Amino acid sequence: MLFFRAKNMSMKDFLFTLLAWLLTLPFIVAAIAFALYNQVDVAVTVNPFKDAVTLPVYVPVLAAVAFGFVFGSVMTWAAMGRLRKERSDQRKKIKTLEKQIANSNQAVVTPHNYSLIPSSFKDKP
Numbered sequence: 001m002l003f004f005r006a007k008n009m010s011m012k013d014f015l016f017t018l019l020a021w022l023l024t025l026p027f028i029v030a031a032i033a034f035a036l037y038n039q040v041d042v043a044v045t046v047n048p049f050k051d052a053v054t055l056p057v058y059v060p061v062l063a064a065v066a067f068g069f070v071f072g073s074v075m076t077w078a079a080m081g082r083l084r085k086e087r088s089d090q091r092k093k094i095k096t097l098e099k100q101i102a103n104s105n106q107a108v109v110t111p112h113n114y115s116l117i118p119s120s121f122k123d124k125p
Helices: 010-038 057-080 081-107 119-123
Strands: 042-043 055-056
Touching: 010 057, 042 057, 055 057, 057 081
Parallel strands: none
Antiparallel strands: 042 055
């Protein structure tokens, strides 16, 4: 199934995945339609010292779109590096604080020794 929801996937993650597919599918269909309807050959020159290569027009266009997607993805990933580091530091700090809480909860409280109280204080109403 296209929108399989894993057991450990939250509803928010599922909705983001669904939204991503709903936005991606029209672009995939448009790219396929563009490739089917634009099969005219065009000369592509990358190196001015070599002869041009003849390709269908959809190849360089889709290659440029794919390059833009990959470039944008890499730049987004690089920009998010600071946030990933902060999140990692926060996880470490949370683990340290959880250990401190667990250690403080394990501290043994010695019960009060009431036998040291003089009996004269116990007998008074």
